[in-house]
Amino acid sequence: MVELLFGYFAIVIITSALFGVTRKNLVHSLLWILLMFVHLGGLYLLLNAEFLAMVQIIVYAGAILVMFLFVVFLLNLKEETKEPVFIHSWQGRIYGVLILLFFALFGAFTYKKTHTGSFTIELIDKQGHTKTIGTALFNEYLFPFLILGFILLVPLIGVGIVAVRRKANGTS
Amino acid sequence: MVPLSFYLALSATLFFIGAFSFLTRRNLIMMFISIEIMLNSVNISLVAFSHYMQDIRGQILALFVIAIAGGAVAVGLIILVLAYRNKKTLKLEEFKLLREE
Amino acid sequence: MIELLIMVIKTTVVFGIVLTHVAYTTYAERKIIGRAQARMGPMEVGPHGLLQPIADFIKIFFKEDIVPINAEKFIFQIAPLIVLIFTMINLTVIPFTSNFILADLNVGLLFILASASVSVYGIILAGWSSNSKYSFLGGLRSASQVLSYEIALGLSLAGVVLAAGSLNLRDIVIAQHNTALGVYAIPQIIGFVVFVIAAFAETNRAPFDLPEAETELVAGYLTEYSAFRYALFFLAEYVAMYIMASLCALCFLGGWTIPKFITDILPFLDKVPGIIWFAIKVYAFIFLYIWVRATFPRYRFDQLLNIGWKVLIPAGLVNLILVAFLKRFM
Secondary structure, three states: OHHHHHHHHHEEEEEEHHHHHHHHHHHHHHHHHHHHHHHHHHHHHHOOOHHHHHHHHHHHHHHHHHHHHHHHHHHHOOOOOOOOOOOOHHHHHHHHHHHHHHHHHHHHHHOOOOOOOOOOHHHHHHHHHHHHHHHHHOOOOOOHHHHHHHHHHHHHHHHHHHHHHHHHHOOO | OOOOHHHHHHHHHHHHHHHHHHEEEOOOHHHHHHHHHHHHHHHHHHHHHHHHHHHHHHHHHHHHHHHHHHHHHHHHHHHHHHHHHHHOOHHHHOOOOOOOO | HHHHHHHHHHHHHHHHHHHHHHHHHHHHHHHHHHHHHOEEEEOOOHHHHHHHHHHHHHHHHOOOOOOOOOOOOOHHHHHHHHHHHHHHHHHHOOEEEEEEEOOOOOOHHHHHHHHHHHHHHHHHHHHHOEEEEEHHHHHHHHHHHHHHHHHHHHHHHHHHHHHHHOOOOOHHHHHHHHHHHHOOOOOOOHHHHHHHHHHHHHOOOOOOHHHHHOOOOOOOHHHHHHHHHHHHHHHHHHHHHHHHHHHHHHHHOOOOOOHHHEEEOHHHHHHHOOHHHHHHHHHHHHHHHHHHHHHHHOOOOOHHHHHHHHHHHHHHHHHHHHHHHHHHOO
């Protein structure tokens, strides 16, 4: 059952990523990427990471992609229908990318397991994934967490400055 | 039980789809979206490793990547909006002020 | 195999009951608003107008379905479905009583927030795919309203989660039952008020119903939708009202339990089944929705966003800090 679900999620993720990067209409490609994000959330559920799955859907599918959509709508971005989608030298780059992908897949399939930690699946099933992440995040990684708060504060201030300066300039 | 190599293969494929799209699309927003695809592929890899090596640090790092990607998108979209206001277009060929002639 | 059948039957029962409630909520709304305005409401169809929802349903079924000419046909058709599906999917994680829940998720509360985040797409896509300027602007307005109040909603629920120690909705009710006052609405009164106001804004109901007001941008993102698709949007809105009412009842009012100090005084209340208390609380909240709609004028859009960002989010943060203090030192 898990294999079937993984197969479905993997096929939909790859297909929607491929469609998403090749569409001419920007909004269509964003909608394919939305499908990819939701299926990524489902994939995290298969990996026993339910809190991370919900966070992925709330943050990526529910906030970041909505930001993208708002920018596309408010700037009224339209692709010209006569222009090609990719730049003129895309054949060379796809060969390079495919060669690197071959090496990456070779590395993926010859991986040997070296290390086993202590957060077993039984532990996560017993005390809940949220509590596991919570105890690790607030005990061992508290300092990075506080820095993350500052990192998220910076765009907030930046957006405020850019928006206010626009009103002061008088241009729209 | 799905072997770890399948998750890593999925992550690699998604990363290279994102990389190819970053190198060849002409629109700035599509380049942005391909960065998001690459970040998500790294997240899959992290969470899969965390599951198979039973170490929580992969998922903590994935959480940080999600949060930082949010911040990066916000800042990047601010820059994009300002660039659009300057050039009235988002085609990649128009942004060539730093190029040598 | 038999478990799958039982699950399907349970799901059908829950959805059937909720949809019947939704149909009769439209009737109740017209009656209550009518009485508030010194008139009778629907009286014609059936005794005291009780068959009015059935008449409405038959009428909508027979209306003509119009799709605008240059609209993106596929997205136009699935936009109401996105809103409806991601609203009804919340019904699966609500515990109606102590042992009836369709899916006992450990992250149930987060699941409701996640599906609220994704249902915003239905609104944006409905506005955009209608290929009309009014729908487009109405869709963006409505979407920004829902997004802003989602943060306030999340903050007020964060206070509840902090006090209860779990994201599981059943554990929240049980933890609530074990506190001294029995409900979270009393020690977290600020959070309760923030939640109620955010619930009004999330479901696009008065006084935040700018997209539905006929004098504003015609009907916002709903302008180009006729007949059955319009009915799907309104079905989604009323189901969302029930979800918010259930969430309020579960997180702030004690769910299917009654506070211990009341059962100490009147012990016969212990024998009333939990579903009755849950139903009373949900109906009270729905009545509040209808009452507020009959009473308050609607907010202008910039006033609306002001309240969401500048009033509710600081109030939610203050509530969170207060709850943290209470939990640490009590």
